[in-house]
Amino acid sequence: MPVSYTLEQYVNDLRAVTAKETDPVKITDLVAPLAKEFARSAGWFRPEYRDCDAEQGFGVHMLHEEPNHDLAVFLVSWLPNRGTTPHNHKTWAVVVGLEGEEQEISFNRLDDGATPGFADLERDGDQVITAGDITRCYPEHIHSVWNVGKTVSMSLHTYGRHINYTGRSEFDVEHKREKPYMLKIAVDEQARA
Ligand SMILES: [Fe+2]
Numbered sequence: 646m647p648v649s650y651t652l653e654q655y656v657n658d659l660r661a662v663t664a665k666e667t668d669p670v671k672i673t674d675l676v677a678p679l680a681k682e683f684a685r686s687a688g689w690f691r692p693e694y695r696d697c698d699a700e701q702g703f704g705v706h707m708l709h710e711e712p713n714h715d716l717a718v719f720l721v722s723w724l725p726n727r728g729t730t731p732h733n734h735k736t737w738a739v740v741v742g743l744e745g746e747e748q749e750i751s752f753n754r755l756d757d758g759a760t761p762g763f764a765d766l767e768r769d770g771d772q773v774i775t776a777g778d779i780t781r782c783y784p785e786h787i788h789s790v791w792n793v794g795k796t797v798s799m800s801l802h803t804y805g806r807h808i809n810y811t812g813r814s815e816f817d818v819e820h821k822r823e824k825p826y827m828l829k830i831a832v833d834e835q836a837r838a
Contacts, residue, residue, distance in 0.1 A: 652718070655683040655707050659716050659803065669737035669805070672799050673781040676739045676803060680777055682739040684801045696718040697797060702727030706831045710807045717807035719830075723747060723798045728791030731766060731818060732826045733809035737806050738782035742774040745798025749773075749780060752787040752818070764816050764823035774800065788818065 662675045683689070689708065697704045708718040723745070731752050749772055755765040766787060773793065774780055782788065792798045808828065815826035 649751060650682050650686040652683070652689045656716060656718070659718075663716065663805065667835065668674055669783045672805070673739050673783075676737075677754075677779050680739045680801060680803050681742050681777070684777075685743050685745055690720075691833070693721050693831075695720045695797060695799065696831065697724045697727075698829055699724070701791075701829050703729070705828050706833050708831050714751050714807040714810040715805065717802075717804045719802045719804075721800055721802055723790070723792035723800075725792050725795055725797065729789050729815075730826070731787055731789045731814035733785055733787050733814040734782050734811040735803065735807055736805035736808065737784065738808075740774070740782070740800060740803075741778045741801045741818065742778040743799040743801060744776055745792060746759050746797055747774045747798050747800060748791045748793045750789045750791070752816070754785075754787060762823055763821055764814070765821050766816055766818045768818075803836050 658679050659676065660681075662672055665673065666672045689707070690784045694706045696706075703721055703723040706720040706722070708720060710717040751769040752766040753769050755767055756763060758764070772780070791799065810831070813826050816823050
């Protein structure tokens with residue numbers, strides 16, 4: 646397993662990509678192979694990143710964010726049979742599977758977003774992400790993530806901006822509701838918050 650691609654190198658490469666590109670499709674095309682290489686590198690992993698938050702269902706461990714909250718890198722650890730509500734990101738995202746089985750379900754939005762608090766979603770496709778798989782999200786893409794395996798799953802998430810600072814939403818599909826979505830971030834000794 647390569648150990649030479651450090652967090653500092655990864656973040657420097659993210660800065661270079663986002664300095665020359667603004668289109669989320671182009672950015673994620675360029676970030677995806679970098680994220681995969683970083684995920685395969687061994688040097689950055691710490692045992693506490695495996696810790697899950699029992700209340701939230703998953704632990705969100707920050708490896709990096711810029712002082713203005715751009716370029717956020719998280720290791721997310723998911724308890725079995727736990728996950729997220731459907732949500733958007735309002736920024737680009739690249740996710741690499743590290744361990745376990747995470748089901749991603751995508752949704753299409755049918756309304757125009759003009760009515761505050763209202764959202765009409767229909768379920769679209771789904772896929773299961775395992776070690777080495779990569780998935781990308783664009784700012785308005787809506788999905789949910791669920792650990793469908795029997796053990797803790799882990800994935801590496803890189804965002805254009807820390808997702809508690811993008812004004813993003815979570816959705817109640819049954820009741821057609823939209824509301825702000827904030828995550829609880831783990832308090833890790835080594836976090837670079
Ligand atoms: Fe997400």
